[in-house]
Amino acid sequence: MRAMLLAFLAMAVIAVGADILLDLIGFSTQAVTSGAAVRSG
Amino acid sequence: MIKTFCRLLILALSVAPLAWAPAAAQQGGAAEQPAPRASTGGAQTLEDILARQRGENLDDGFRREATGDPARAAGIAAQLGTLGGASDSDVFRALRYGSADVTVSARGPATDVIIQDSGMWWLELRKGPLLIWGGWLLAAMIVVVLVYLSIRGPIRIEGAKTGRSILRFSAIERFSHWLLAGSFILLGLSGLITLFGRFALIPIFGKDFFSVIALASKWIHNNVAWAFMAALVMVFVCWVVHNVPNRADLIWLAKGGGLFSKHVHPPARKFNAGQKIVFWVVIVLGISISASGLSLLFPFEMPMFAKTFEILNALGLPQLFGMGELATEMTPHEEMQYAQLWHSVVAFVFMAIIIAHIYLGSVGMEGAFESMETGEVDRQWAKEHHSLWYEEVVAEEQEAASREAPATPAE
Secondary structure (H helix, E strand, O other): OHHHHHHHHHHHHHHHHHHHHHHHOOOOHHHHHOHHHHOOO | OHHHHHHHHHHHOOHHHHOOOOHHHEEOOOOOOOOOHHHHOOOOOHHHHHHHHOOOOOOOHHHHOOOOOHHHOOOOOOOOHHHOOOOHHHHHHHHHOOOOOOOOOOOOOOOOOOOOOHHHHHHHHHHOHHHHHHHHHHHHHHHHHHHHHHHHOOEOOOOOOOOOEEEOOOHHHHHHHHHHHHHHHHHHHHHHHHHHHHHHOHHHHHHHHHHHHHHHHHHHHHHHHHHHHHHHHHHHHHHHHHHOOOHHHHHHHHOHHHOOOOOOOOOOOOOOHHHHHHHHHHHHHHHHHHHHHHHHHOOOOOOOHHHHHHHHHHHOHHHHOOOOEEOOOOOHHHHHHHHHHHHHHHHHHHHHHHHHHHHHOOOOEOOHHHHHHOOEEEHHHHHHHOHHHHHHHHHHHHHHHHHHOOOOOOO
């Protein structure tokens, strides 16, 4: 049971970490395909 | 390198979709049809339009290349001189076939594609057959599982439980499994919400609330995907050694794994043939769905299908299926559309198989869930379902015991 709970916790950590990391390196699908990125500047 | 790898993976799994790849994806396979276009001044005829609607291959060079000629432009002061040798129709054809020199104010990848009419084919397929057939596949698998449960019932431990357990899965094995399982379920649910939400959820929840659900699903799908990919690697490393096919698998398969008859327990090592099939399906489909998922996650950055189709054409696989050559020139959006379709088709097949796996790993077999929950199984369970593995474990235990036992002095 502990391995299962740890895995679910790791899943959440990886997901949040991936989101933050992609933002930090300047990439997110949201930013690339919508909003200011596609408006003429 | 990564791109080549991904392309090869897609290639390996591309035989199935070739069976339903649309005629629009083929080019040059059928004989060109001469059309009496003199009567239309070179424009397409009714027969051309009907042939296209029937999905026939048609040499559309007469349209593709009819994009005007600046050299034939009238003088700037003459009538229509400002058109520069290209009529409105010429300009729209150039836009449609991607040969127009386009400058757009919008920034971002592929924003200079103004018209992409193959997108309609994708949209129709995504709205209709993909949802219908995918939905039916999942429903059919659930029905099969329920019918199997009602006929066969849960597979019980037949002998008396010993009350003594042995370790079947280590902590890292269980962690990897649950990381993969948890991420797969979240990805499956969020993917289904994305695919079916507009039709199934908006009528129930309304557009405002659905927008919240859809945004959350998108975030989950995009980010939990990394956990899935990491878990896929972990599971592969943990279990690939135990999933190499051997002769016992043939016996197991010949006896149907004892799934369809009681008191039958074909011998198996740590994993039986059925589990090995699930393992390799998970690995192959997992890699394929990850490749197409990455292509979708980074829009227009990882196009794969044109190159894949090129390789397939070179191998002659489409011709084997009686098809013409597959399209090797695609607009960036077409690449994304193929990635989306392939991702969804693989996902439906994947989910259908995992439904059966979840059944057998939970209510379908006594003791199966415990093996992945605590990592331990009753010795009787091991003896019945994985007798060869049980013998190996017992032999190892005896060997370890004999090593630890104090040496008896000779008399």
